[in-house]
Amino acid sequence: METTLTINILALIARLLSGASARWIDSQPDTCQRVYFANHTSHLDPLVLWSMLPAEVRARTRPVAAKDYWTAGRIRYYGATKVFNAILIDRKEIKVHQSPVDLMIREIGNRDSLIVFPEGGRGPGNQVREFKSGLYYLCKKRPDLEAIPVYIENMNRILPRGHFLPVPLLTCITFGPPIWLEAGEAKADFLARARQAVVRLKEG
Amino acid sequence: MYDPRLDPRTLILVAGVLLLLGGATIAVRVLQRQIDSGINPAILETFRRRIHAWWILFSALAAALLLGKIVTIILFGFIAFWALREFITLTPTRLGDVPTLHLVFYVFAPLQFILIGLEKYELYSIAIPVYAFLIIPVPIAMSGDFKRFLERTAKIQCGLLICVYCLSYTPALLTLDFPAAVPDAQGVRAVPSAPENSDSSVESGRTTDAAGPRAGRSLNTMGLLLFFILMVQLSDVLQYAWGQLPSRHVVAPTISPSRTWEGLLGGTISVSLLGAAFCWATPFPFWLAALMSTVIAVMGFAGGLTMSAIKRDRGVKDYGTLVEGHGGVLDRIDSICFAAPVFFHLTRWLLPYL
Numbered sequence: 001m002e003t004t005l006t007i008n009i010l011a012l013i014a015r016l017l018s019g020a021s022a023r024w025i026d027s028q029p030d031t032c033q034r035v036y037f038a039n040h041t042s043h044l045d046p047l048v049l050w051s052m053l054p055a056e057v058r059a060r061t062r063p064v065a066a067k068d069y070w071t072a073g074r075i076r077y078y079g080a081t082k083v084f085n086a087i088l089i090d091r092k093e094i095k096v097h098q099s100p101v102d103l104m105i106r107e108i109g110n111r112d113s114l115i116v117f118p119e120g121g122r123g124p125g126n127q128v129r130e131f132k133s134g135l136y137y138l139c140k141k142r143p144d145l146e147a148i149p150v151y152i153e154n155m156n157r158i159l160p161r162g163h164f165l166p167v168p169l170l171t172c173i174t175f176g177p178p179i180w181l182e183a184g185e186a187k188a189d190f191l192a193r194a195r196q197a198v199v200r201l202k203e204g
Numbered sequence: 205m206y207d208p209r210l211d212p213r214t215l216i217l218v219a220g221v222l223l224l225l226g227g228a229t230i231a232v233r234v235l236q237r238q239i240d241s242g243i244n245p246a247i248l249e250t251f252r253r254r255i256h257a258w259w260i261l262f263s264a265l266a267a268a269l270l271l272g273k274i275v276t277i278i279l280f281g282f283i284a285f286w287a288l289r290e291f292i293t294l295t296p297t298r299l300g301d302v303p304t305l306h307l308v309f310y311v312f313a314p315l316q317f318i319l320i321g322l323e324k325y326e327l328y329s330i331a332i333p334v335y336a337f338l339i340i341p342v343p344i345a346m347s348g349d350f351k352r353f354l355e356r357t358a359k360i361q362c363g364l365l366i367c368v369y370c371l372s373y374t375p376a377l378l379t380l381d382f383p384a385a386v387p388d389a390q391g392v393r394a395v396p397s398a399p400e401n402s403d404s405s406v407e408s409g410r411t412t413d414a415a416g417p418r419a420g421r422s423l424n425t426m427g428l429l430l431f432f433i434l435m436v437q438l439s440d441v442l443q444y445a446w447g448q449l450p451s452r453h454v455v456a457p458t459i460s461p462s463r464t465w466e467g468l469l470g471g472t473i474s475v476s477l478l479g480a481a482f483c484w485a486t487p488f489p490f491w492l493a494a495l496m497s498t499v500i501a502v503m504g505f506a507g508g509l510t511m512s513a514i515k516r517d518r519g520v521k522d523y524g525t526l527v528e529g530h531g532g533v534l535d536r537i538d539s540i541c542f543a544a545p546v547f548f549h550l551t552r553w554l555l556p557y558l
Binding site: 019154157160163165167168169170 | 285286289290292293297299302305306309310
């Protein structure tokens with residue numbers, strides 16, 4: 001890992017380049033263990049969300065990102081492993097004994113927080129698609145984690161699919177109030193509720 | 205060699221602005237401590253935030269001016285780039301606009317400030333209104349997406365014109381100078397044929413060390429720039445202050461409830477008087493400084509009202525959230541954007557006669 005100073009400078013550059021501003025609605029930044037779940041429209045989403053957290057929260061928060069994208073090229077690999085300390089998931093070979101959820105839980109221990117994108121992949125526009133079940137299993141195995149909904153605005157316009165040069169528009173990251181998995185709540189119900197929490201931030 | 209940075213008038217202006225800001229900061233602090241000052245606390249809070257924004261603006265401007273012309277142009281380049289980001293962010297764009305937006309952000313916006321740095325007036329005055337205007341629609345048409353084509357094209361053109369082209373005339377003031385005039389025996393000054401005339405004859409003892417191509421007088425461009433910014437900001441605040449009078453005839457209630465005819469009239473008259481009082485910082489005689497300040501105040505009003513109308517149309521109150529509670533960069537510079545090109549061209553046109 002790079003030094004804290006280097007990381008903070010890189011995070012500041014990421015903030016300036018993305019022109020992001022953060023809003024916390026009925027929610028506060030905290031270093032307790034959390035899972036931030038957000039809509040996903042561009043490859044830069046994990047980076048931008050991570051950079052918008054306060055420094056002490058950021059140091060304990062690890063984005064979950066696609067291994068094939070973040071290990072392609074030296075800069076991406078440096079960023080993912082040395083700067084924002086991503087948990088890289090191999091999307092191509094998901095094995096039973098090496099499930100991504102188990103990997104995440106092992107990696108965060110009892111200290112770190114996670115950034116996940118439960119839509120599974122990048123969406124086509126600004127619609128929030130149905131959530132994959134990973135978030136449910138994560139919350140079921142670690143019911144103590146606060147699940148914070150996050151809505152990332154405009155990233156689909158900044159780096160649309162198929163483009164490599166970003167359009168330097170401004171983003172806004174909205175953090176919402178935490179949700180937890182209720183006792184006995186069905187998988188589909190929880191995932192729909194979680195998705196609705198993100199959609200509500202978009203409309204609010 | 206004449207250096208407008210060392211001109212005592214520049215230094216007095218900077219010191220004056222700092223004193224004014226310092227005084228205003230203290231006054232607002234004192235008024236906010238008093239429980240029954242008789243002034244609406246919401247207005248005081250607005251004013252406190254404005255002063256905070258002015259501190260940032262003037263510190264950046266003073267530092268840039270001190271470092272020289274190029275640094276000032278670069279500073280305004282960054283401000284324009286950020287304002288354009290705010291404008292386009294609020295404008296609905298479609299996937300087919302991406303190549304055009306790349307051109308606008310990475311080519312036309314920087315190019316405008318590079319041309320100003322190179323002092324190529326004949327290029328920077330038309331680069332955006334002619335070349336960018338014609339080029340912007342082409343990649344959008346090539347993308348094949350014709351939905352609301354004219355609207356999308358016009359919005360990108362409008363953003364580039366207001367945020368980049370218009371604002372760029374503020375640092376362009378630094379490139380102005382008196383034409384290389386050769387006064388004849390009767391003292392009637394001949395209007396020169398070309399400003400690049402490299403006549404370096406030193407005919408008067410006033411500027412014996414003039415090493416530049418334009419002999420004779422030198423224009424205090426930094427004083428002119430500071431005068432312009434000061435008048436725009438004063439006109440903003442004075443129009444707001446006059447608008448608080450009990451008699452209120454709001455110009456356009458659906459667009460901006462705080463802009464009244466009383467504010468416009470009172471603010472403009474006060475600013476023209478202040479402009480006359482500050483004429484020593486400019487190349488203008490006092491009556492012309494008053495007239496120029498009137499133009500600045502009216503254009504500043506037009507800018508604020510127009511940008512409010514755009515914001516209303518998009519359903520937002522402010523353009524951005526760069527500094528907490530300040531609105532965006534564009535909210536702070538809307539009046540500058542509208543006043544700068546007019547002030548620049550009038551000054552450039554009048555300089556041979558001054």
